[in-house]
Amino acid sequence: xxxxxxxxxxxxxxxxxxxxxxxxxxxxxxxxxxxxxxxxxxxxxxxxxxxxxxxxxxxxxxxxxxxxxxxxxxxxxxxxxxxxxxxxxxxxxxxxxxxxxxxxxxxxxxxxxxxxxxxxxxxxxxxxxxxxxxxxxxxxxxxxxxxxxxxxxxxxxxxxxxxxxxxxxxxxxxxxxxxxxxxxxxxxxxxxxxxxxxxxxxxxxxxxxxxxxxxxxxxxxxxxxxxxxxxxxxxxx
Amino acid sequence: xxxxxxxxxxxxxxxxxxxxxxxxxxxxxxxxxxxxxxxxxxxxxxxxxxxxxxxxxxxxxxxxxxxxxxxxxxxxxxxxxxxxxxxxxxxxxxxxxxxxxxxxxxxxxxxxxxxxxxxxxxxxxxxxxxxxxxxxxxxxxxxxxxxxxxxxxxxxxxxxxxxxxxxxxxxxxxxxxxxxxxxxxxxxxxxxxxxxxxxxxxxxxxxxxxxx
Numbered sequence: 001x002x003x004x005x006x007x008x009x010x011x012x013x014x015x016x017x018x019x020x021x022x023x024x025x026x027x028x029x030x031x032x033x034x035x036x037x038x039x040x041x042x043x044x045x046x047x048x049x050x051x052x053x054x055x056x057x058x059x060x061x062x063x064x065x066x067x068x069x070x071x072x073x074x075x076x077x078x079x080x081x082x083x084x085x086x087x088x089x090x091x092x093x094x095x096x097x098x099x100x101x102x103x104x105x106x107x108x109x110x111x112x113x114x115x116x117x118x119x120x121x122x123x124x125x126x127x128x129x130x131x132x133x134x135x136x137x138x139x140x141x142x143x144x145x146x147x148x149x150x151x152x153x154x155x156x157x158x159x160x161x162x163x164x165x166x167x168x169x170x171x172x173x174x175x176x177x178x179x180x181x182x183x184x185x186x187x188x189x190x191x192x193x194x195x196x197x198x199x200x201x202x203x204x205x206x207x208x209x210x211x212x213x214x215x216x217x218x219x220x221x222x223x224x225x226x227x228x229x230x231x232x233x234x235x236x237x
Numbered sequence: 238x239x240x241x242x243x244x245x246x247x248x249x250x251x252x253x254x255x256x257x258x259x260x261x262x263x264x265x266x267x268x269x270x271x272x273x274x275x276x277x278x279x280x281x282x283x284x285x286x287x288x289x290x291x292x293x294x295x296x297x298x299x300x301x302x303x304x305x306x307x308x309x310x311x312x313x314x315x316x317x318x319x320x321x322x323x324x325x326x327x328x329x330x331x332x333x334x335x336x337x338x339x340x341x342x343x344x345x346x347x348x349x350x351x352x353x354x355x356x357x358x359x360x361x362x363x364x365x366x367x368x369x370x371x372x373x374x375x376x377x378x379x380x381x382x383x384x385x386x387x388x389x390x391x392x393x394x395x396x397x398x399x400x401x402x403x404x405x406x407x408x409x410x411x412x413x414x415x416x417x418x419x420x421x422x423x424x425x426x427x428x429x430x431x432x433x434x435x436x437x438x439x440x441x442x443x444x445x446x447x448x449x
Binding site for chain 1: 243247249287438445
């Protein structure tokens, strides 16, 4: 599948768009493919079955300006670029509209109401934000975000997606995104602070997404999310 | 005390968490097995960062899956703060700080015990009690581990380290606060203003992406 076709496919459903770079543009922070691959080897986050990003050195393409990678397998869709400047750009498809309801909610009866897609509170939102922010920490540790990191995370095409608390059980109420506007969040943080606040920032960003869907998590719910996030980062899931 | 949304969440969550323990419907009075179970949970919660919550009135359907069951008026009334405090704090040192509230959801009543994190020193059990197969161990430090959501005496170095770190952090924070109040160290530094990203940098990055 060509890059254009893959991007078109990703954009045809709900997807993430992630942009991470320094606030200070320098065109040649990563001057070779080896430097880019080395950075990705160190920064890739593997906390659950599927890493962030999907990166296999042998499956990447390099054109002297950027290294790119892509995957289109089962319900996984990704396209990413790491530029010479250290800029990271990533399009990541959501699974919740690419899998049938029956497969997504295996064994559940009755199935949840029919919606365009489904967004899992932890698996799709909290854990993804956590991985993205931790990946940004990895980039920062590789020195490509100095002195201040800019992180933009957008969630697109999730109108009529329903928020699910778990595939095995649902919220007592239906939380559905009624808006077709992208949910965009941006942060600028000195790289020295990034690693200290990454997980907390991921949690806060997740809560903002939930609010768009109409779910305002209580203090207790936030605490539970925090515990689940801890389990993820300690690989206890 | 937690707000209504939180109370509702605790009941509807239906699975125990590190900070959340469910108990079946029971009377507080006249039942020492209940008292031992609840005391153990409360001591363990008080040794957690941010404390924890015990919900009475749940029913375990299968292992790890709980559903709201509700309590009778008599059972709810038996969970009186002073009675619980007297019994639990006879076994705990320093005292466990907590609040008790009854809550109704979908026609069912529950008792919610919100336990606060210890103040300065972790809570230790000081009385040996064995009732109907349940026991409190004198000298034990009850805790809820990250690995298993169960109120039990600390048995791993990892849990002990976590508790010690919490106690040390609290001690240090209190000492810093005291020194600040005495004017012996400067007030908390204000976060510095984040410089705006240079417009030209943003433009360069956008050009580099070629519209992607």
